[in-house]
Amino acid sequence: MDDLIDVCAGKRFKVKMTPEVAKKFKQADPKQRARCLKWMEFFAEDGQDNLDKEKLRHEGKFSTGEKSGTKVAILAFKAWQLRVYGGLVNGDTFIATEIDTAKKQDGADQHLLSLAAKKLAGYL
Template identity: 45%
Template sequence: MNQSDCIEISKGEKHSVWLTKQVSKNLEKASPKDRARCLKYMGFFANDGLEYLHLDDTKFKKQGDFSNGKPDGKKIPVFAFKAYQLRIYGSFLPGGDFVGTEIDTGKKQDQANKSKLKAAAKKFAALL
């Protein structure tokens, strides 16, 4: 990953959480309560990994596998950190660090925005 494209948001005992500069910028537009809650969940993940018992489906969930946008047809698993209406979509680097590549600050329905999920996968693939 080209680290100049991303900002390390949380560094813990097990992992780090990175956001693209655009996601980080848009995160500032989210409600302070949602932003604080999501950053707390990212901290739990960074320190304890996915084993942390409080990261259930309401806080962190796999959204599916989406095309990397390249001719090889490979798919990228996309996950979401969730806090009320805020969603940060991304995937895992080899070694377990998470990179958030897409954000939805005003999710209004139960289903995730498919175009944001597809964009998250393509942006993640471009970072590798």
């Protein structure tokens, strides 16, 4: 977890990104990035209490690709066309492992969700 980039920390959670996600996040539209960061800060402070499905959505459980068949819950922070995918590790740290900066359709990209789960496996 030493390679992760700290985004924010609150009373309930910490939010971190992989270097790849952080790089793409910095290149995203500034308004979308600011709004997404705001949702991450709310989440870090109060959890999901103040975030509806338009801001933070549970996308389902996806396989980590391990032989044991482990599945992890993938969440998405949403701000207009920007989506940041990841999951909780150690119960108090959200790690963003994938990002979609140009989402066009209503449904999440299943391939990106699967990739997010596989990348999260290294931090479990």
